[in-house]
Amino acid sequence: MNIVVLMKQVPDTYAERKLNPADNTLDRDASDAVINEIDEYAIEEGLLLKEAHGGEVTILTMGPDRATESLRKALSMGADKAVHVVDDALHGSCAITTAKVLAKALATIEYDLVIAGSEATDSRLSVVPALLAEALGVPQLSGARKVQVEGSTVTIERSTDTGYDRVEGATPAVISVVEKINEPRYPSFKGIMAAKSKPVQSLSLADLGMSPDEVGLGASTTTVESFQEAPPRSAGTIVKDEGNGGVAIAEFLASKKLI
Amino acid sequence: MAEVLVLVEAANGSLKKSTLELLTAARTLGEPSAVVIGAPGTAAALKDKLAEYGAAKVYVAESEEIDAYLVAPKAEVLAQIAKDAEPAAILVASNAENKEVAARTAFKLDSGFLADAVEITAEGSAKQSIFGGAVTVTSRVAKGVPVISLRANSVSAAPAPGTAEEVSVPVSLSEGAKAAKLLERVEEAKGSRPSLQDASVIVSGGRGVGSAENFSVVENVADSIGAAVGASRAATDAGWVPHQMQVGQTGVTVSPQLYIALGISGAIQHRAGMQTSKTIVAVNKDPEAPIFELADFGVVGDLFTVAPQLAEEVAKRKG
Ligand SMILES: Cc1cc2nc3c(=O)[nH]c(=O)nc-3n(C[C@H](O)[C@H](O)[C@H](O)COP(=O)(O)OP(=O)(O)OC[C@H]3O[C@@H](n4cnc5c(N)ncnc54)[C@H](O)[C@@H]3O)c2cc1C
Numbered sequence: 001m002n003i004v005v006l007m008k009q010v011p012d013t014y015a016e017r018k019l020n021p022a023d024n025t026l027d028r029d030a031s032d033a034v035i036n037e038i039d040e041y042a043i044e045e046g047l048l049l050k051e052a053h054g055g056e057v058t059i060l061t062m063g064p065d066r067a068t069e070s071l072r073k074a075l076s077m078g079a080d081k082a083v084h085v086v087d088d089a090l091h092g093s094c095a096i097t098t099a100k101v102l103a104k105a106l107a108t109i110e111y112d113l114v115i116a117g118s119e120a121t122d123s124r125l126s127v128v129p130a131l132l133a134e135a136l137g138v139p140q141l142s143g144a145r146k147v148q149v150e151g152s153t154v155t156i157e158r159s160t161d162t163g164y165d166r167v168e169g170a171t172p173a174v175i176s177v178v179e180k181i182n183e184p185r186y187p188s189f190k191g192i193m194a195a196k197s198k199p200v201q202s203l204s205l206a207d208l209g210m211s212p213d214e215v216g217l218g219a220s221t222t223t224v225e226s227f228q229e230a231p232p233r234s235a236g237t238i239v240k241d242e243g244n245g246g247v248a249i250a251e252f253l254a255s256k257k258l259i
Numbered sequence: 260m261a262e263v264l265v266l267v268e269a270a271n272g273s274l275k276k277s278t279l280e281l282l283t284a285a286r287t288l289g290e291p292s293a294v295v296i297g298a299p300g301t302a303a304a305l306k307d308k309l310a311e312y313g314a315a316k317v318y319v320a321e322s323e324e325i326d327a328y329l330v331a332p333k334a335e336v337l338a339q340i341a342k343d344a345e346p347a348a349i350l351v352a353s354n355a356e357n358k359e360v361a362a363r364t365a366f367k368l369d370s371g372f373l374a375d376a377v378e379i380t381a382e383g384s385a386k387q388s389i390f391g392g393a394v395t396v397t398s399r400v401a402k403g404v405p406v407i408s409l410r411a412n413s414v415s416a417a418p419a420p421g422t423a424e425e426v427s428v429p430v431s432l433s434e435g436a437k438a439a440k441l442l443e444r445v446e447e448a449k450g451s452r453p454s455l456q457d458a459s460v461i462v463s464g465g466r467g468v469g470s471a472e473n474f475s476v477v478e479n480v481a482d483s484i485g486a487a488v489g490a491s492r493a494a495t496d497a498g499w500v501p502h503q504m505q506v507g508q509t510g511v512t513v514s515p516q517l518y519i520a521l522g523i524s525g526a527i528q529h530r531a532g533m534q535t536s537k538t539i540v541a542v543n544k545d546p547e548a549p550i551f552e553l554a555d556f557g558v559v560g561d562l563f564t565v566a567p568q569l570a571e572e573v574a575k576r577k578g
Contacts, residue, residue: 013508013527013528013531014527016393017390017393019394019396024396037508037528038509094371095362095372096362096365096366096371096372099366118355118509119508119509121508121531124374124375124389124508124512124531125358125362125374126355126358126359126374127358127359127361127362127372127374130330130358130359130362130363131362131363131366133331133438133439134331134334134362134363134366134367135366137435137438138438139438139439140329140330140331140359140438140439141329141439142329142330142355142359143355145502155442158329159502159503160356160444160503161354161454161455161456161503161511162446162447162454162503163444163445163446163447163501163503164445164447165329165441165442165443165444165445166441166442166443166444166445167329167439167440167441167442168439168440168442169438169439169440170438173438173439178509179509180502180509220371220401221365221370221371221372221400221401221402221403222371222372222373222398222399222400222401223398223399223400223401224396224397224398225384225396225397225398225399226396226397227394227395227396227397228394228395229393229394230388230392230393230394230395233539233552233553233555234555236539236551236553236554236555236556236557237555237556237557238546238551238554238556238557238558238559239557239558239559240546240558240559240560241558241559241560241561241564241565243564244568245542245558245560245564245565245568245569246558246564246565246566246567246568246569246570246571246572247568247569247572248556248558249519249540249542249556249558249565249569249572250569250572250573250576252540252555252556253517253540253573254576256538258460258516258517258538259484259573259576259577
């Protein structure tokens with residue numbers, strides 16, 4: 001069972017994130033970059049499936065040069081190799097283009113399953129796994145809190161508003177996982193040392209047979225026209241409970257016509 | 260006037276509030292056309308209400324096969340309707356499944372998708388709130404039919420009569436749309452309270468609540484106001500409440516009129532899911548808890564004394 005795990009490097013959520021006024025895209029240099037949190041769960045799920053079924057785990061990312069740091073971390077968790085789609089022309093690509101590029105990159109890798117995190121903390125779109133399934137023409141098994149593989153049949157429990165759906169598809173398939181699914185391992189010292197010599201292949205757009213005008217800001221299906229920092233929330237009223245805290249809240253709510 | 264397609268959602272035979280909001284928002288762009296994609300017989304029960312909220316047309320695409328597979332059938336049918344209707348925009352309510360349907364529809368139409376709009380302008384641009392509410396961006400789709408998902412509670416639904424002329428759409432799914440088969444739908448959460456996604460008031464409890472039994476304190480406040488109940492991940496992880504109630508980055512993203520946080524510290528992942536709530540109230544015994552940075556009104560105190568008093572006071576004022 002060969003597994004490709006999609007990984008995205010994102011600005012650290014704990015740091016202040018900024019848009020770049022020059023082209024209204026995410027300023028990726030403004031803050032520390034980390035592996036998108038939920039992608040660590042995707043990596044862990046890939047490693048667990050490999051442990052149970054054999055095969056290889058390949059990490060696939062599309063991102064700037066510095067994404068190699070995050071690839072090394074993913075490799076130190078236990079993945080076998082990595083593929084890095086990196087090209088200056090990709091800057092500002094929308095979700096649909098990203099899915100198309102990832103689909104092209106996947107055509108160069110042998111895989112049975114693609115596993116992604118359900119959402120990236122920067123864009124918060126949650127649609128790349130669905131788009132990738134669309135682009136590849138394979139089953140979309142997204143939002144999984146549990147994954148089971150038997151032969152070429154994959155069954156997931158997909159989290160829903162009221163419970164879960166059991167959904168089944170045949171490999172090759174695209175899975176996305178939610179953080180309920182497992183507890184990601186920490187890289188061991190041995191893992192960190194081993195990661196240094198694991199193969200990381202770089203692919204440019206030319207390698208994928210794509211031209212720069214198919215991707216990036218120019219080809220983006222969506223455009224950010226403008227942005228504003230939201231006015232800071234005006235400082236609220238904080239009171240200490242002196243025995244009438246509940247009544248004080250009710251009064252506040254009534255003054256706002258909320259009750 | 261240009262048509263605007265609205266993807267209809269219903270539960271137990273009645274329209275979701277978010278659909279009424281979409282029909283209202285659609286009117287700023289053109290003439291709303293409701294799109295019902297579901298099992299046979301779904302549309303009949305919804306038509307009157309769709310007319311009441313301004314649907315000029317109701318596209319009815321009904322087949323047993325729609326709900327037998329995940330996401331792909333709806334995207335296929337929606338794209339097919341859009342190709343014929345050439346609408347000014349396609350609107351869906353923001354939730355995990357609809358966003359996937361919308362994105363796949365945009366892919367098929369070779370257009371673009373804007374997620375989680377908090378406002379839709381007459382020109383078809385969308386305002387989105389990003390980075391946990393710190394920045395508001397105005398975006399538009401660069402080519403083709405804009406596909407936009409709108410967050411619940413972004414507009415208030417207002418009736419406006421429409422003719423709701425029925426247009427029946429034959430459904431014949433491609434093999435590709437039948438790749439992910441729905442085997443079983445399992446309900447875990449009890450359903451008497453409003454759903455989190457739609458609710459205009461939410462009362463959430465966190466680790467401070469301490470146990471499953473104690474969650475009745477949170478529920479009592481919610482019931483006094485007619486609110487939905489939410490939770491932090493600490494509470495869902497502990498198994499005190501089902502994980503569907505989790506608000507936050509990996510739970511539900513909500514934007515209600517009022518959000519009350521009881522015993523929740525306000526971790527960044529929790530804030531990501533509730534920061535755009537219009538009014539935020541917090542009760543926490545730690546004056547340094549980050550949730551107070553967001554709160555319009557906060558009480559530093561023990562939730563076990565403050566919350567019951569609040570529920571009682573609200574009930575009293577209701578008379
Ligand atoms: C990948 C990832 C995704 C995550 N996604 C989410 C998410 O979607 N949603 C989410 O909520 N979290 C999420 N988290 C977890 C998040 O980091 C926090 O751990 C979590 O939100 C903490 O929940 P809490 O505020 O209830 O608990 P705590 O942080 O422990 O806070 C409990 C609070 O209760 C107060 N308290 C205790 N007793 C009382 C009392 N008697 N009266 C009043 N106050 C009291 C305490 O002062 C404290 O501030 C995620 C984490 C990761 C790593």
